[in-house]
Amino acid sequence: LAGVNCLAYDEAIIAQQDRITNSNPLVSERQELSVLMREYSEDKVYQLKIKDLYKKYMHIRKTRPDGNCFYRAFGFAHLESLLEDSKELQKFKAVAAKSKQDLVDGGFTEFTIEDFHNTFMDLIEVCEKQQSLQDLWNSFNDQNVSDYVVVYLRLLTSGYLQRKHGFFQHFIEGVRSVKEFCQQEVEPMSRESDHIHIIALAEALDVAILVEYMDRGEGGTVNHHIFPEGGDPRIFLLYRPGHYDILYK
DSSP states (O other): OHHHHHHHHHHHHHHHHHHHHTTSOSEEEEEETHHHHHHTTTOHHHHHHHHHHTTTOOEEEEEOOSSOHHHHHHHHHHHHHHTTOHHHHHHHHHHHHHHHHHHHHTTOOHHHHHHHHHHHHHHHHHHHHTOOHHHHHHHHTSHHHHHHHHHHHHHHHHHHHHHTHHHHGGGOOTTOOHHHHIIIIISSTTOOOOHHHHHHHHHHHTOOEEEEEOSSOSSSOOEEEEESTTOOOSEEEEEETTEEEEEEO
16 A cells, blocks of 8 residues: 555656646756755655666756656657767668658558658758757757657557557557557557557667666665667666656766
């Protein structure tokens, strides 16, 4: 029961932050990790966990807690990492370009996904041509551009789950098919993400993601998980119950 109460407490904190942060940027500036210490100044459990994070990370970039935070954090963190790596950027551009046809082959209507795909490709080209972090940051804080990228990443996640439905069916609770799960929990905006979403997106785009899980588990350490297993992550995310932010080594 204590665990349930703690979870409700964590979610209440995030809901409160949500009310405050609707005026916050969709993706924040890079901040010192000490902002977390101040946020949890009264919280002994999280203070220990944050001290553990300090061993590996120096900075955090927060995302607005609107249910789309995983996709927004992923999209920004990955493109930011590619600004300095033109070879990987070209590789990712090719994967992204081909991804629309994969969705069409999987039964999505080209007409309905075209605008989202175009926005995603335009953003990759911004990174390719201008290589400016400020331009990327501005794009992710333009609600229309940012939300179109989130929609496209949700579609890619859905498409991959459905393509590999035989594998993913085992992870879906209840009597829903993978397609029903995608229609209810993946494709709609503001639906939160779990392990299954992260695995699918990481594999769909061939990008490894490391997630640090900061929760009320025993001991003062933060556990991490790499998706897909054995990958070499370029992206580091912090998970707190119901929310994802970006971490920097």
